[in-house]
Amino acid sequence: MPGYSERLHAKIEQLSTPALVGLDPRWDLLPAEIQDAANSQGGSKSEIQARAFERFCREIIDVVAGKVPAVKPQVAFFEQLGPPGMTALLSVMQHAREAGLIVIADAKRGDIGSTATAYADAWLAGEDSSAAPYPADALTINAYLGVDTLQPFIDAAVERNAGLYVLVRTSNPGAAVLQDRKEAGVKLFEAVADVVQSLNEQHWPQSQYGGLGAVVGATWPQELSELRQRMPSAPLLVPGYGSQGGTAADVAGAFDSKGLGGLINSSRAINFAYRNGEFADQFGEANWREAVAAATEKMIADLRTATP
Numbered sequence: 498m499p500g501y502s503e504r505l506h507a508k509i510e511q512l513s514t515p516a517l518v519g520l521d522p523r524w525d526l527l528p529a530e531i532q533d534a535a536n537s538q539g540g541s542k543s544e545i546q547a548r549a550f551e552r553f554c555r556e557i558i559d560v561v562a563g564k565v566p567a568v569k570p571q572v573a574f575f576e577q578l579g580p581p582g583m584t585a586l587l588s589v590m591q592h593a594r595e596a597g598l599i600v601i602a603d604a605k606r607g608d609i610g611s612t613a614t615a616y617a618d619a620w621l622a623g624e625d626s627s628a629a630p631y632p633a634d635a636l637t638i639n640a641y642l643g644v645d646t647l648q649p650f651i652d653a654a655v656e657r658n659a660g661l662y663v664l665v666r667t668s669n670p671g672a673a674v675l676q677d678r679k680e681a682g683v684k685l686f687e688a689v690a691d692v693v694q695s696l697n698e699q700h701w702p703q704s705q706y707g708g709l710g711a712v713v714g715a716t717w718p719q720e721l722s723e724l725r726q727r728m729p730s731a732p733l734l735v736p737g738y739g740s741q742g743g744t745a746a747d748v749a750g751a752f753d754s755k756g757l758g759g760l761i762n763s764s765r766a767i768n769f770a771y772r773n774g775e776f777a778d779q780f781g782e783a784n785w786r787e788a789v790a791a792a793t794e795k796m797i798a799d800l801r802t803a804t805p
């Protein structure tokens with residue numbers, strides 16, 4: 498049975514793109530049409546906003562399915578709305594799976610071992626979308642508590658053919674403050690990368706890419722290239738392209754010689770394309786879906802200049 502990386506790479510090859518669309522709904526940026534429809538059904542503020550997030554994200558999925566291999570819902574935007582938000586998230590994830598998209602839940606989970614098992618059981622469905630309450634193919638996780646806390650996630654990923662992305666070099670401007678701290682000549686993020694590589698070799702010895710990936714920001718192109726070499730078995734999830742300033746040239750180092758191994762995320766620049774520059778002029782708010790399609794196609798074309 499193919500593992501997570503094989504499933505992901507088959508989709509990337511089928512669609513000829515490593516573009517990943519993030520689903521980051523923000524009430525203030527939603528088209529008025531979506532806000533008005535949600536308001537008209539009444540309810541509490543959270544219920545109204547959750548309804549809007551659900552419809553908005555499901556419609557984005559309808560636009561991008563068949564164009565990109567995967568979507569990455571940002572759990573925080575749903576969680577901030579409480580139970581109605583999490584119900585909306587579930588509906589969005591199910592819709593994405595039904596549309597044939599790989600779903601990466603960006604929840605950045607991590608805790609002591611026994612609690613980590615509960616997180617894995619909640620999020621890591623893997624190949625069989627009914628295997629967890631939230632049907633993610635893959636989940637972002639945090640290694641800060643120690644290597645032992647990764648094991649329950651890895652056990653679940655092996656069992657369910659799911660994927661994991663460990664935070665290694667984040668895209669934010671302050672990432673270096675802690676992540677560059679050195680001990681015995683090795684920076685903290687390099688030490689985390691070495692753990693990721695070694696666990697892949699241990700748990701997925703037969704695969705070119707294992708189920709344990711790494712998050713590396715597009716905003717750190719030098720580190721991105723170095724980390725590709727340092728973790729040859731890790732699929733990379735690369736946020737920071739687009740709204741955070743990362744370019745196609747910046748992400749070129751994420752890929753192997755076949756153009757695989759990297760998945761490049763863009764959230765705001767696609768979700769709210771109708772508000773931005775050329776797409777605002779060309780489409781405007783009434784045609785926000787067309788703006789999502791055009792921004793996705795532009796990203797796909799742009800990334801072709803970065804892959805071999």
Ligand SMILES: O=c1ccn([C@@H]2O[C@H](COP(=O)(O)O)[C@@H](O)[C@H]2O)c(=O)[nH]1
Nearest residue numbers: 571667668736737740741763764765766
């Ligand atoms: O290092 C990281 C880890 C996660 N993210 C998340 O990715 C998206 C980026 O959104 P854009 O609108 O494309 O900037 C967002 O959900 C972040 O929480 C990241 O940016 N950097």
